[in-house]
Amino acid sequence: MRFVDEFRSGDVARQIAERIAGLVEPGRHYKVMEVCGGHTHAIYKHGVEDLLPPEIELVHGPGCPVCVIPMGRQDDAIAIAERPEVIFTTFGDMVRVPASHGSLLDAKARGADVRMVYSPLDALKIARENPDRQVVFFAIGFETTTPSTALTLLRARAEGIRNFSLFANHVTIIPAIRAILDSPDLRLDGFIGPGHVSTVIGLRPYRFIARDYDKPVAVSGFEPLDVLQGVYMVMRQLASGRNEVENQYTRVVREEGNPRALRAIAETMELRTSFEWRGLGFISQSALKLRDEFADWDAEVRYELPGVRVADPKACQCGEVLKGVIKPWECKVFGTACTPDRPIGTCMVSSEGACAAYYNYGRFARRRGREAEIAGLEPVVREPASA
Amino acid sequence: MEPRQPAPAVAPSQRSEGEVLDAIERRRRRPHVKLMDKQITLAHGAGGKSSHTLTQTVFLKELRNPLLEPLGDSALLQPNGGGGPRLAFSTDSFVVKPLFFPGGDIGELAVNGTINDLAMAGGRPLALSAAFILEEGLATDDLSRIAASMGAAAERAGVPVATGDTKVVERGKADGLYISTAGVASVNRGFELSPAAIRAGDRVLVSGTIGDHGMAIMIARGELELEVDLESDTAPLHELVAALLDATGEVRCLRDPTRGGVATVLNELALTTEVGIVLDEAALPVRPEVSGACEILGIDPLYVANEGKLVAVVAPHASDAALAALRSHPLGREAAVVAEVRPDPPGMVLLDTAFGGSRVVDMLAGDPLPRIC
Numbered sequence: 117m118r119f120v121d122e123f124r125s126g127d128v129a130r131q132i133a134e135r136i137a138g139l140v141e142p143g144r145h146y147k148v149m150e151v152c153g154g155h156t157h158a159i160y161k162h163g164v165e166d167l168l169p170p171e172i173e174l175v176h177g178p179g180c181p182v183c184v185i186p187m188g189r190q191d192d193a194i195a196i197a198e199r200p201e202v203i204f205t206t207f208g209d210m211v212r213v214p215a216s217h218g219s220l221l222d223a224k225a226r227g228a229d230v231r232m233v234y235s236p237l238d239a240l241k242i243a244r245e246n247p248d249r250q251v252v253f254f255a256i257g258f259e260t261t262t263p264s265t266a267l268t269l270l271r272a273r274a275e276g277i278r279n280f281s282l283f284a285n286h287v288t289i290i291p292a293i294r295a296i297l298d299s300p301d302l303r304l305d306g307f308i309g310p311g312h313v314s315t316v317i318g319l320r321p322y323r324f325i326a327r328d329y330d331k332p333v334a335v336s337g338f339e340p341l342d343v344l345q346g347v348y349m350v351m352r353q354l355a356s357g358r359n360e361v362e363n364q365y366t367r368v369v370r371e372e373g374n375p376r377a378l379r380a381i382a383e384t385m386e387l388r389t390s391f392e393w394r395g396l397g398f399i400s401q402s403a404l405k406l407r408d409e410f411a412d413w414d415a416e417v418r419y420e421l422p423g424v425r426v427a428d429p430k431a432c433q434c435g436e437v438l439k440g441v442i443k444p445w446e447c448k449v450f451g452t453a454c455t456p457d458r459p460i461g462t463c464m465v466s467s468e469g470a471c472a473a474y475y476n477y478g479r480f481a482r483r484r485g486r487e488a489e490i491a492g493l494e495p496v497v498r499e500p501a502s503a
Numbered sequence: 504m505e506p507r508q509p510a511p512a513v514a515p516s517q518r519s520e521g522e523v524l525d526a527i528e529r530r531r532r533r534p535h536v537k538l539m540d541k542q543i544t545l546a547h548g549a550g551g552k553s554s555h556t557l558t559q560t561v562f563l564k565e566l567r568n569p570l571l572e573p574l575g576d577s578a579l580l581q582p583n584g585g586g587g588p589r590l591a592f593s594t595d596s597f598v599v600k601p602l603f604f605p606g607g608d609i610g611e612l613a614v615n616g617t618i619n620d621l622a623m624a625g626g627r628p629l630a631l632s633a634a635f636i637l638e639e640g641l642a643t644d645d646l647s648r649i650a651a652s653m654g655a656a657a658e659r660a661g662v663p664v665a666t667g668d669t670k671v672v673e674r675g676k677a678d679g680l681y682i683s684t685a686g687v688a689s690v691n692r693g694f695e696l697s698p699a700a701i702r703a704g705d706r707v708l709v710s711g712t713i714g715d716h717g718m719a720i721m722i723a724r725g726e727l728e729l730e731v732d733l734e735s736d737t738a739p740l741h742e743l744v745a746a747l748l749d750a751t752g753e754v755r756c757l758r759d760p761t762r763g764g765v766a767t768v769l770n771e772l773a774l775t776t777e778v779g780i781v782l783d784e785a786a787l788p789v790r791p792e793v794s795g796a797c798e799i800l801g802i803d804p805l806y807v808a809n810e811g812k813l814v815a816v817v818a819p820h821a822s823d824a825a826l827a828a829l830r831s832h833p834l835g836r837e838a839a840v841v842a843e844v845r846p847d848p849p850g851m852v853l854l855d856t857a858f859g860g861s862r863v864v865d866m867l868a869g870d871p872l873p874r875i876c
């Protein structure tokens with residue numbers, strides 16, 4: 117399992133960083149959005165920003181699956197989890213997301229049977245092992261996780277497992293990118309496209325970004341070198357005035373994506389007319405629900421849900437953060453009322469959320485960079501300016 | 504030409520980035536006074552921020568006394584009002600699931616765990632106690648196996664289990680069994696091991712690969728479907744400690760990076776002594792199996808529990824001697840110097856990444872990791 121090391125080499129990183137610096141037009145400021153939360157996480161965890169020239173700003177995008185689930189859906193999830201017959205299974209991150217009355221972890225402490233799993237197949241296994249209970253899986257995520265949900269559903273039907281259902285919250289990345297491009301708040305120079313999503317959907321869906329909005333895209337992998345290389349590819353396009361969809365992640369992403377996964381999704385799910393995204397509001401055709409043939413496995417059909425749209429807490433500016441309009445630290449409650457141990461918004465919960473990544477990893481390095489920039493010095497470890 | 508940028512829909516905070524970060528640091532270093540949570544969640548047992556807050560706001564608040572206050576791995580008692588050797592006194596409970604795992608079981612863990620807490624005070628463990636909470640329905644064969652492995656561990660360490668207690672609870676009220684051990688050790692070295700002795704320039708050593716125990720348990724739980732050969736590192740460390748302390752008198756302080764891992768221990772040290780600690784990612788000894796599994800699970804090995812490793816802070820010029828002493832002992836073969844103590848930024852742990860960047864290493868925020876010890 118040593119494979120990761122070759123994508124983290126400090127020497128190679130320095131070489132790419134030099135090439136990036138060489139492409140910077142003096143006096144120009146660049147804003148490049150990394151769409152995916154996995155990138156945001158890698159950027160902070162490995163200190164990628166430390167290697168970029170100050171002219172290049174990475175803007176964190178909406179591709180964090182935990183972050184975009186609105187409060188109302190989380191309330192619905194907790195309502196299902198609190199039914200006595202239900203074993204509610206979920207990815208670990210979701211248990212700490214605050215809803216109207218506490219999180220799933222609080223519901224668990226009150227007695228709900230909430231179990232953390234690593235894949236929907238684990239949830240199906242729990243259903244097999246507990247035939248007298250109802251097992252519900254909290255399905256979230258972009259096209260990255262949708263195929264495994266779809267395959268689990270097909271497996272459940274093939275095996276005739278009836279005590280299993282899905283609370284489907286799968287969202288699609290393209291409408292969110294379009295919403296951001298149409299938003300008047302933000303001027304972006306280019307995009308680092310999501311790697312894992314693209315293994316499923318391929319490269320074609322991004323073409324409108326280059327064609328209709330004149331922005332370069334580099335679909336990139338999740339190792340820090342991938343991200344750095346992605347920035348380089350975007351910068352190279354900008355320097356030569358090109359707007360194309362380039363593929364940095366050729367070792368995994370194919371032009372046409374993964375037809376088998378796409379078929380499984382199409383067989384089991386269809387687009388909702390509209391779906392609420394936290395902070396971004398309702399976006400049409402941006403999420404998936406189970407097809408009618410799978411109603412027996414659909415938790416939304418099976419259980420009475422509150423289904424109430426709940427406004428985000430007043431103080432919460434997750435929407436602005438998800439759109440990249442403000443930096444995490446610009447949110448009024450960042451680091452004071454909202455911290456990773458007591459989050460108000462979703463971006464502070466998931467390790468892929470921009471607020472959590474910045475809070476957990478970025479606090480000091482960012483300051484150091486800023487101070488060096490202001491002083492025109494090489495970055496050095498220094499005491500905070502005001503103690 | 505720069506297109507004009509419209510104002511964002513919500514006015515952002517008026518503070519500058521530096522001010523925001525300063526405010527966070529001040530807040531982070533302020534002692535917790537009130538527990539905000541209405542009920543206990545698994546996060547309170549994970550060893551990170553929530554555990555820390557619980558200890559501060561409930562236990563330290565209600566039980567405060569000079570022996571408890573340092574919140575070290577064990578308390579130091581001075582019997583007979585002075586002179587003579589002091590006693591280190593410590594306790595630990597074990598709720599690990601599964602009871603048996605590659606490299607050990609709950610019994611061996613319970614013996615080694617308390618020995619290690621005592622060893623971190625530089626003590627020679629004298630005796631242990633063991634209290635058992637058994638669940639109705641537990642197989643007596645399993646109990647015998649666990650007791651036998653406790654006996655073997657105690658014998659190997661040369662520390663007897665001198666007293667004990669047994670309770671049985673109804674089915675469903677305990678996961679097979681829980682064990683609680685306590686122990687005393689005599690401490691008669693001429694110098695005191697204490698975080699207060701830490702100075703800028705000191706080096707931080709770990710005695711071997713990190714994260715082995717926690718990852719072995721997570722894999723043994725069988726929920727991950729990962730096929731990885733990995734054993735718990737559970738081992739008694741008092742002899743390794745003795746070898747280290749014999750080699751150099753300039754060990755500042757020792758810690759046992761169990762639950763919460765090396766990152767949590769270093770954060771506690773940085774916070775209590777107002778120093779900065781800067782880790783070198785490339786120097787951290789991590790088994791490839793552990794880093795691979797961590798990568799897949801999105802966990803950082805710095806936060807994963809160890810049961811047979813120590814963290815030592817030593818004076819700069821003693822670091823070579825300390826490293827050599829650790830490496831010459833079978834339990835310290837893969838010891839390494841992993842961090843340096845700096846005056847800035849006070850109270851923070853940073854990491855220079857192998858990639859060439861740097862980042863903060865904070866205390867773990869409420870991750871409900873499975874029961875690992």
Ligand code: SF4
Nearest residue numbers: 434447454461464471
């Ligand atoms: S600091 Fe908290 S409330 Fe503000 S944007 Fe981030 S997660 Fe949302």
